[in-house]
Amino acid sequence: MKLGVKVVTSIAFAAMAVSIFGTAVVGAVPNEAEFDYWQDYDWGPAVYYGQDVRINYVATNTWVLKMKDNGDGTWTIRQTLTQNGVAYVYDITGSTLLDTKNFRVVEVAHGTVNYVADWYHVYSLSYIDKHEYHWLIPGVYHYHVAILDGWESYIFECWVKGEGWTTLLSS
DSSP: OHHHHHHHHHHHHHHHHHHHHSOOOOSSOEEEEEEEEEEEESSTHHHHHTSOEEEEEEEEEEEEEEEEEOSSSOEEEEEEEEEEEEEEEEETTSOSEEEEEEEEEEEEEEEEESSOOSSOOGGGOSEEEEEEEEEEETTTEEEEEEEETTTTEEEEEEEETTTEEEEEEEO
8 A cells, every 4th residue: 555655755856846847757666765854945945944954854765767878878757756844944053943944956967968766856957957946945945946948048037025126137
């Protein structure tokens, strides 16, 4: 029964990626790993909370990776990564818990790499066809990155409740 739940969850993640980006990676087996990450902010969520904050993100990474050997020592990859978890928001010292919120990440990457690994190729892409990235704490913060055609077109932007969208970097 647990396998059935995992398959349904993976299908739901793929459907979410399709609804946001219009494409998803299909035809590959989903994988999962735990995710525990701390980040300090003087922007984004800090604006919402009115002070610098330290956030501990705890989630499950679920990804689907499809690779094609190009025959020249490179591989074309298509990857969808999702995270669903909890953001524990602390003061900047990490000693006082201010808030607990759900968060989610959806990322789709298409491109070329020059080595074989079993997951997460985004930072190693030697050429990016498409990279879409959304990191959300719903009602608080939304960080969005879109890179197309090998950096010919890109935008890094952030939305904070009450502040709206701010473009951080763009072409």
